[in-house]
Amino acid sequence: MIPIENxxxxxxxxxxxxxxxxxxxxxxxxxxxxxxxxxxAANINLVAFNLAHxxxxxxxxxxxxxxxxxxxxxxxxxxxxxxxxRVFHTAVPDSISTLKES
Amino acid sequence: MSxxxxxxxxxxxxxxxxxxxxxxxxxxxxxxxxxxxxxxxxLIVALYFLPKTASLPHNVGVLFVVDGLGVxxxxxxxxxxxxxxxMSYAYFDTREERTGEYYMLFxxxxxxxxxxxxxxxxxxxxxxxxxxSVSLYGMIAYLRKRERSDEAxxxxxILAAFSSAFLLFGMAxxxxxxxxxxxxxxxxxxxxxxxxxxxxxxxVGLVVVGAGFKLSVVPFHMWTPDVYEGAPAPVAAFxxxxxxxxxxxLLVRFFLAIDGFRFxxxxxxxxxxxxxxxxxGNILALRQQNVKRxxxxxxxxxxxxxxxxxxxxxxxxxxxxxxxxxxxxATMLGAFGVVTVLSHPERDAELLDDYRGLLWSRxxxxxxxxxxxxxxxxxxxxxxFVAKFYxxxxxxxxxxxxxxxLLVVNSIVGLFYYIRIVAVMFDSAEEREARPAGYVGNFAxxxxxxxxLVWFGVSPQGLIDVIRNLVGxx
Numbered sequence: 001m002i003p004i005e006n007x008x009x010x011x012x013x014x015x016x017x018x019x020x021x022x023x024x025x026x027x028x029x030x031x032x033x034x035x036x037x038x039x040x041a042a043n044i045n046l047v048a049f050n051l052a053h054x055x056x057x058x059x060x061x062x063x064x065x066x067x068x069x070x071x072x073x074x075x076x077x078x079x080x081x082x083x084x085x086r087v088f089h090t091a092v093p094d095s096i097s098t099l100k101e102s
Numbered sequence: 103m104s105x106x107x108x109x110x111x112x113x114x115x116x117x118x119x120x121x122x123x124x125x126x127x128x129x130x131x132x133x134x135x136x137x138x139x140x141x142x143x144x145l146i147v148a149l150y151f152l153p154k155t156a157s158l159p160h161n162v163g164v165l166f167v168v169d170g171l172g173v174x175x176x177x178x179x180x181x182x183x184x185x186x187x188x189m190s191y192a193y194f195d196t197r198e199e200r201t202g203e204y205y206m207l208f209x210x211x212x213x214x215x216x217x218x219x220x221x222x223x224x225x226x227x228x229x230x231x232x233x234x235s236v237s238l239y240g241m242i243a244y245l246r247k248r249e250r251s252d253e254a255x256x257x258x259x260i261l262a263a264f265s266s267a268f269l270l271f272g273m274a275x276x277x278x279x280x281x282x283x284x285x286x287x288x289x290x291x292x293x294x295x296x297x298x299x300x301x302x303x304x305x306v307g308l309v310v311v312g313a314g315f316k317l318s319v320v321p322f323h324m325w326t327p328d329v330y331e332g333a334p335a336p337v338a339a340f341x342x343x344x345x346x347x348x349x350x351x352l353l354v355r356f357f358l359a360i361d362g363f364r365f366x367x368x369x370x371x372x373x374x375x376x377x378x379x380x381x382x383g384n385i386l387a388l389r390q391q392n393v394k395r396x397x398x399x400x401x402x403x404x405x406x407x408x409x410x411x412x413x414x415x416x417x418x419x420x421x422x423x424x425x426x427x428x429x430x431x432a433t434m435l436g437a438f439g440v441v442t443v444l445s446h447p448e449r450d451a452e453l454l455d456d457y458r459g460l461l462w463s464r465x466x467x468x469x470x471x472x473x474x475x476x477x478x479x480x481x482x483x484x485x486x487f488v489a490k491f492y493x494x495x496x497x498x499x500x501x502x503x504x505x506x507x508l509l510v511v512n513s514i515v516g517l518f519y520y521i522r523i524v525a526v527m528f529d530s531a532e533e534r535e536a537r538p539a540g541y542v543g544n545f546a547x548x549x550x551x552x553x554x555l556v557w558f559g560v561s562p563q564g565l566i567d568v569i570r571n572l573v574g575x576x
Contacts, residue, residue: 008278011271011274015267015271018267022260022264028256028260031260032263035260035263035264035267038264038267038268038270038271039267039270041271042267042270042271042273042274043274045271045274045275045277045278046274046277048278049274049277049278049281052281053281058225058277058283059277059283061225062224062225062228062273062277062283065225065228065229066228066270069228069229069232069236072232072236073232073236073263076236076239076240076259077239077259077263080239080240080243080252080255080256080259081256081259083243083246083252083255084243084252084253084255084256087246087247087249087252088249088252088253093256093257093260096253096256097253098249098250098253098332099250099253099254099257099327099328099331099332
């Protein structure tokens with residue numbers, strides 16, 4: 001059996017990669033991809049650590065909910081990005097700046 | 103799920119039913135007024151079905167804890183939602199956008215907030231928060247033709263999703279270390295420790311980051327002014343009251359359960375956040391010319407104040423948090439209500455110039471705004487003063503002297519920018535274009551809010567008793 005620490009290392013690595021993508025990438029769609037990666041990193045943790053309590057399924061159940069939430073977030077997110085693209089003709093949030101300190 | 107469980111969750115079920123009904127009503131025929139009435143009815147019916155205090159507390163499975171704290175805050179959230187709904191009608195009626203879907207998102211967001219305040223498990227915590235935020239994305243970007251609304255939507259989307267990923271990872275780490283996700287189970291686990299293991303500490307830290315974003319406390323506040331400025335005024339009112347209040351109640355429940363303030367690390371983190379929020383919020387507000395941004399920074403500072411009572415974390419502290427939330431809700435709703443009423447179909451009334459001479463041209467409205475600003479500043483005879491007094495009392499009783507002193511100093515700094523808005527309203531009147539006709543719902547809401555603000559300021563005892571009874575039960 002794979003030692004439980006390995007799951008932790010894997011999920012932390014994935015989370016960090018997702019974090020890097022969100023911070024570095026400028027395109028909003030790439031940022032959404034990074035966010036999905038971060039959520040799924042947490043999912044790996046939830047499912048893996050359910051192994052320690054096989055009689056309870058709370059970790060796996062939570063993971064299913066997270067998948068649903070991630071799908072909703074992506075759907076609404078893409079809709080908003082599309083709308084912003086229609087108005088601003090760009091999907092790069094940094095180059096949109098109608099809101100400023102006065 | 104037993105019959106009793108369903109009865110205790112009836113208010114929440116009514117909200118979901120209302121959202122579905124609104125969706126169907128839009129599919130049949132688009133009628134703004136009908137959808138609006140349906141929304142208000144949903145909220146009123148949900149309020150009617152709130153559980154009676156005598157039967158509390160009641161656990162629904164492991165997910166929900168319907169106790170005094172939860173029921174009281176569900177009530178406050180629904181009343182605040184009702185006020186926002188009344189404001190929204192006038193606001194969206196004068197704008198060309200399609201209006202129906204707004205109310206569906208609105209009911210769902212309220213539902214998410216109501217789930218948060220009764221959640222006793224990470225799953226309900228996360229789902230409530232996500233229902234609230236995903237609905238808010240849509241609400242913020244609702245005025246599609248307005249550039250700034252779209253920009254605010256995209257900013258909120260990215261940052262909120264980012265912070266909920268942190269929150270989720272934090273929960274996963276706590277679960278990894280403890281193998282439990284209920285607040286009750288975690289409380290047993292945490293009490294066994296004098297020092298937090300590194301994995302749990304990281305987890306708690308990430309949860310604080312996620313929740314701190316929702317509360318918009320420094321250093322997670324960057325989005326606040328932009329989103330408040332870009333979002334439609336009623337939505338800004340919703341974010342500043344319901345979204346923040348629900349998160350605060352949830353944090354109170356979580357940290358009381360795990361008794362988080364036994365650990366010096368947690369205490370230090372929250373003390374730093376509180377001080378930073380007070381100072382940064384007030385200082386940045388000083389130079390603003392935009393009323394919505396001033397209110398945004400002011401709300402950042404207010405949650406810095408509120409954390410003083412949160413850190414106290416005893417019975418008095420919880421009472422203070424609840425009282426403060428009521429006063430803050432009424433005040434912020436009043437302030438954004440005035441902004442809503444004055445808003446022009448093309449743009450919101452957000453520049454200081456929009457308020458010049460308001461006292462002479464619209465005396466009643468100006469009076470309402472003055473009362474809310476004084477309450478925000480914490481002047482005696484308003485609810486804001488009693489609330490701040492309560493915070494000070496709970497801070498002093500737990501010997502948080504540094505926080506108490508900073509709270510007082512910051513309140514004085516805050517006075518300056520609130521009074522500046524009042525001063526602008528006193529200026530001589532100038533010619534202004536005619537405003538769209540008023541709506542009864544708007545004025546009734548504002549009147550009730552002002553009466554409440556003064557009433558809680560003059561004789562707070564009634565509200566204090568209610569809070570003490572309810573919170574004492576849990």
